[in-house]
Amino acid sequence: MELKFVLTAFVFISATVTTAEYIRPQPRRTLEFPWDPKPSSHPQQVHISLAGDSHMRVTWITDDESSPSVVEYGTSPGGYNCGAEGESTSYRYLFYRSGKIHHTVIGPLEHDTVYFYRCGRQGPEFEFKTPPAQFPITFAVAGDLGQTGWTKSTLDHIGQCKYDVHLLPGDLSYADYMQHRWDTFGELVQPLASARPWMVTQGNHEKESIPLIMDAFQSYNARWKMPFEESGSNSNLYYSFDVAGAHLIMLGSYADYDEYSDQYRWLKDDLSKVDRKKTPWLLVLLHVPWYNSNEAHQGEGDGMMAIMEPLVYAASVDLVLAGHVHAYERSIRVNNGKPDPCGAVYITIGDGGNKEGLAHKYKNPQPDWSVFREASFGHGELKIVNSTHAFWSWHRNDDDEPVRSDQLWITSLVSSGCVAEKSRELRKILMSP
Structure with a gap:
């Protein structure tokens, strides 16, 4: 009872924080990579x-x-x-x-x-x-990385974190058609990406299509193959995986997502197989945020949200992580634009260190669903402690690792009774043609 009181008080205190008073440092330059010859057979x-x-x-x-x-x-x-x-x-x-x-x-x-x-x-x-078989498990989260001085700072901070899996919700290298930048990005992240699994989804900077000449996502798909076949998907742009009591779904913001699309049909099939007794935590990652009070990319996720949010809500997804907007924002539990105790917590974390800079302008007044928002580079950490509680923290790049700029205890929707309450609604959606 005492622990429950402490956790409740902590959630209340952290949820009252809005936009912190903080002076942002200047942008940092794109990294230079001197030629480092290696034997042609070396990895x-x-x-x-x-x-x-x-x-x-x-x-x-x-x-x-x-x-x-x-x-x-x-x-x-x-x-x-x-x-x-x-x-x-x-x-x-x-x-x-x-x-x-x-x-x-x-x-x-x-x-x-x-x-x-x-x-x-x-x-x-x-x-x-390798990740653990059961809780606790810790995820490092950073989207929109790029190859700047801020990227290096983000990676340095992540390197100090005792994490098991890295989650990246799109926009990796910012190669933007210059293919050698995919190679330098691969070398930049190798010290971390060779030591812990990196699970990624695509962003707009991975598209790189040239009409009638080059197909979209050719470089991304060739270099960053994810377990789409293992999860029954026909596309590397969306897939799912289980790890230590959590089921994670990586959606494709730039793949077809309407009710007749392969992605939507795959998502329904994937959710029909989720067993919340084995994987009590259900997470979704995608690139374009559905909830966004920043002026940047305003409304770009509305189409996908209109189609998929009812399914995500009925499935009792605990947390949705997105990138694209170069700033940080966290919501309360929300559904259909309104606070809802059975909705997901939405977090935008497209602040890994990209070359385009930060998105400074937010819409005012701040929406009721938005709890904390700040235009700073950084990374997040999600520690799922057990089947009922997880601890989320966000770290600014220029703060020392022990300093958390935002933090929150999250209670799973399984433990709150929402999963059982919405089971009939979910079955109805899954059985619809």
Whole structure:
């Protein structure tokens, strides 16, 4: 009873904070990457991602087209008692030609275990830690990263966080048609992305389409393959995965989403399989926010919201994370524009460090559903403690890691009775043609 009182008081106190008085520092320049020659067979831009139950996908690039898509791994340095061979691809973009992009799935792996691995039988040894099998689990969250001084600050802060999985709601490299910027981004994030799984979804800066010449998302899909096939999706732009008692759904803001689209049908099918006894927490990530009181990108998510929010609400999604707007904003539980104790908490966190700068202008008066909003670069951390409680915190880049600029205890909708209350409504939507 005493713990419940403390948590309730904490939620109330944190929810009363609105816009903090804070003087923002100046923008930082785009990072420069001096040429660093490597043997053509050595792995570059190494990153990992979850690939179904107890498996991990290892992705890397080599300049040598004859390099094998082989990963050797084990639980001791240099002790590679396991191995797997995967697939490879490459692509051309106007006058640019990518290296050989390798994707190899390894496993089954033990939970909460450190593995050492080598890619293509060449080059340095890497190591990663698998997520735990059960709570607690911690997610690092940062969208709209780019490659600026602020990006480096964000990554440095995330590196200080004891997290298990990184979530990125779109806009990764800001290559914007300059394909070599995908390569420099891969090198920039490799120290973190090779050590913890990065689960990403696409943003508008990944589109890179040229009418009649280049298809959209060609670079993104080739380089950042996510577990869409493992989750029954036909597109790398939307997928889902389970980890330690949480079911996460990554939606595609730039894929068709109307009621007759593949994405909508897949989402209904995916939600029909969710067992809240096994995964009591249900999270959604997408790029374009549905709730946004910033002047930037105002209303851009309204079409998708009109179609999908009723389904998200009926499914009792606990938390929706978005990017796109280069600022931070957190809502109370909300549905259909109004406070609702059975709605999701919406968080916009497109403030990872992009080159376009911050979105400073907010609409006034502040909407009833908006609790905290601030135009600063930073990252978020979500620690799901158990089946009923999670702790969310947001950290400004220029603050030391112990300083939290916003924080909130979140109670799961399973424990509040909302899931049971809305089960009939959800079944009705799922059974509709």
